[in-house]
Amino acid sequence: MSAIPASVGPYPPAVHLAPPQIVVQTPPASGISTAAMVLGILGVLGGWCLFGLPCVLAVIFGHIGLHETRHGTKSGRGMAVAGLVLGYVFVGPMIMFTSMVFFGGLIGAATPTTNPTP
Template identity: 70%
Template sequence: MTYPQPGDDSTRPQPPVLGVPGPYPPVSGAYPPVSAVPYQPGSYPQAVRPPLTSGTATASMVLGILGVLGGWCLFGLPCLLAVILGHVGLHETRNNAKSGRGMAVAGLVLGYVFVAPMILLTVMVFFGGLIGAATPSTTPTP
């Protein structure tokens, strides 16, 4: 038994000769033209920067949350500010000029839900204290 020697090409598959049919498809001798420029400038997609977030929408949501958590001790002021800033934030986020529309809506909802009880509590505290101070006491004095 003889083994192939280094440099012996008899065991390698030979490339097909042009014009001679073989087990491989015919090979053309020409390569496609290559451009001198490796890439076309501007052919890559450009990253689109998202619009800036509305600061008033963010403030509206934060004040709405503060109004829910502790607005009763501030007489509903954070809730009232959340409603005002929520409307301004909705106006700023119209036509997708800025993002944050959901935060503006959240601030509006939290503000409106809690501003009515806070106003009622404030009115009761102030007018109750005023009425109590203005009415004479009914206990007899010795």
């Protein structure tokens, strides 16, 4: 009776291959979309002090960002939508606040003051 060496089995040794690496290149991010989102956040936090200008810019940049990301050549569509939503939600109150401050100042300056005579 002959002994079979322990290193030799009925099957050849298994070859372990590394799984193939899949490299997915993402499209570059749209800077305009990022600017729309940042300006929308600024409009929410400090728009009262800046008279709604960040909100208006967020709406403008958001529409430009949507146009840039339409065909998938650039990423950042969600940021453009976030900028649009924040801009549109806060642009109305900002315009009303700005007009109240502006027209209130005009009315106050145009109204004569009366001094009571003793």
